[in-house]
Amino acid sequence: MRTLTEKELDQIKKAIAYKEITSAEILMEIFDHYLSHLQSYEVQDFEEQLYELEQQFTYSYCHALQAKFLKASKKEIFHLQWNLFKTYFTWPRMLGTILFLCAYIFFWGTIEAKTKGSILVIPLVIVLCLSGWIWIKSYKKVREIKRIVDAQKRIESSYLSTIMVQFSLMTSSFNLLILVPKILDVPNFLDSVFFLVASFSLFILYTGYTLTLFEAWRLKTKSALI
Numbered sequence: 016m017r018t019l020t021e022k023e024l025d026q027i028k029k030a031i032a033y034k035e036i037t038s039a040e041i042l043m044e045i046f047d048h049y050l051s052h053l054q055s056y057e058v059q060d061f062e063e064q065l066y067e068l069e070q071q072f073t074y075s076y077c078h079a080l081q082a083k084f085l086k087a088s089k090k091e092i093f094h095l096q097w098n099l100f101k102t103y104f105t106w107p108r109m110l111g112t113i114l115f116l117c118a119y120i121f122f123w124g125t126i127e128a129k130t131k132g133s134i135l136v137i138p139l140v141i142v143l144c145l146s147g148w149i150w151i152k153s154y155k156k157v158r159e160i161k162r163i164v165d166a167q168k169r170i171e172s173s174y175l176s177t178i179m180v181q182f183s184l185m186t187s188s189f190n191l192l193i194l195v196p197k198i199l200d201v202p203n204f205l206d207s208v209f210f211l212v213a214s215f216s217l218f219i220l221y222t223g224y225t226l227t228l229f230e231a232w233r234l235k236t237k238s239a240l241i
Contacts, residue, residue, distance in 0.1 A: 041081045045072055134218065175241050
């Protein structure tokens with residue numbers, strides 16, 4: 016294994032930059048592969064081996080890898096959160112879940128309809144703060160990778176992209192709860208059974224999502240770029 020020269024490193028960085036990869040994980044994986052492969056050859060073989068790598072890691076191939084990893088990261092985060100959610104219904108966590116639901120149901124029945132809608136904002140604000148915190152932590156990790164590979168374009172963790180998409184779905188569901196009745200001109204919507212059930216369900220969903228997102232991030236931050 017030899018140490019590559021600055022000129023050789025610049026050639027590698029330019030070759031990878033041409034591929035316009037936006038996933039920090041895929042970018043770093045390809046960069047590491049280029050380095051480890053080329054370090055095992057002598058100087059006179061560098062150009063030939065770099066050409067061979069370029070034939071293998073084409074623009075379309077790299078973007079296919081990126082799309083595949085993004086899909087896998089979505090599935091991984093979802094399954095991790097779902098498995099964490101199920102633990103709230105196993106002993107001894109189930110006891111805390113039951114106590115929370117009983118207290119929440121009692122509290123929910125004592126407040127006015129307008130207040131119920133306002134309370135839904137609380138977990139959304141918490142999720143917003145948590146997502147912002149994860150974004151900052153991920154940005155700091157990715158910034159170091161961007162510096163190493165000298166990337167000019169915006170890159171981010173594929174896991175972070177998944178979390179941001181989830182957050183947008185959360186806010187969309189809240190907007191639908193507010194906007195759809197107005198569009199359909201539903202009379203006395205806030206006093207209807209539908210609003211009671213929908214607002215109750217969304218609050219449970221938002222709370223569960225917030226807790227599982229925090230636990231999932233705490234587990235993944237040790238090994239992932241979030």
